[in-house]
Amino acid sequence: MPAVPLLVRAEEESARRRPAARLGSRAVPPSVTPADGPSLDAPVTLRPLVRADLPLLQRWLAAPHVHRWWFHETTDEALERDFGAGLRGEEPGEDLVVELGGVAVGLVQRARWQDYPDEVATIAPVLALPPGALTVDYLVGPVELTGRGLGPRIIGAAVDGGWVRYPDATAVVVPVVAGNRASWRALERAGFRRVATGELPPDNPADPPLSHVYRLDRPPGPR
Numbered sequence: 001m002p003a004v005p006l007l008v009r010a011e012e013e014s015a016r017r018r019p020a021a022r023l024g025s026r027a028v029p030p031s032v033t034p035a036d037g038p039s040l041d042a043p044v045t046l047r048p049l050v051r052a053d054l055p056l057l058q059r060w061l062a063a064p065h066v067h068r069w070w071f072h073e074t075t076d077e078a079l080e081r082d083f084g085a086g087l088r089g090e091e092p093g094e095d096l097v098v099e100l101g102g103v104a105v106g107l108v109q110r111a112r113w114q115d116y117p118d119e120v121a122t123i124a125p126v127l128a129l130p131p132g133a134l135t136v137d138y139l140v141g142p143v144e145l146t147g148r149g150l151g152p153r154i155i156g157a158a159v160d161g162g163w164v165r166y167p168d169a170t171a172v173v174v175p176v177v178a179g180n181r182a183s184w185r186a187l188e189r190a191g192f193r194r195v196a197t198g199e200l201p202p203d204n205p206a207d208p209p210l211s212h213v214y215r216l217d218r219p220p221g222p223r
């Protein structure tokens with residue numbers, strides 16, 4: 001699940017992953033629309049993804065502003081392949097729905113690098129990971145909420161929750177394709193600093209492999 005599964009390919013207000021039978025037949029959780037959207041000042045919270053969220057996630061992944069960077073298949077079978085294990089509790093990483101004032105507006109993926117050794121090997125030539133490092137990825141589903149400063153708040157919520165859930169985590173390390181300037185600017189606004197640049201496999205094969213790697217260390221204090 002990191003950049004190759006779960007790594008950040010998040011654009012500033014956008015960004016990938018893991019459902020079955022006929023998704024459209026299930027009740028769909030509320031999502032923001034221009035007419036009824038929550039205030040941007042509303043609190044950002046995260047909760048686990050559930051099967052009832054899948055039709056909404058399917059639409060988000062198909063949206064052009066998300067698909068450009070996540071490049072995720074949107075068939076029922078592809079969603080089951082990539083998200084089913086997490087829904088069954090068989091995946092070490094987390095799939096989390098972002099809510100703004102109680103309305104679903106996006107997705108966060110959060111994981112420990114050590115749980116994905118293939119991804120550790122992929123990033124090793126570019127950066128030596130600190131012990132217990134986490135990674136995150138995210139997307140904002142409604143295009144009308146992109147470019148409005150929500151991305152850094154989502155990243156901040158994912159990081160803050162990560163420190164609590166993983167008390168041994170020392171840092172969050174996020175690779176971003178270099179062409180996705182909105183994504184790495186959102187990370188910078190969330191307090192991350194660029195620590196490496198190198199070639200990593202992009203999610204979208206149309207992108208060159210050049211990527212920037214960002215890091216945020218756990219703040220000092222009791223865990």
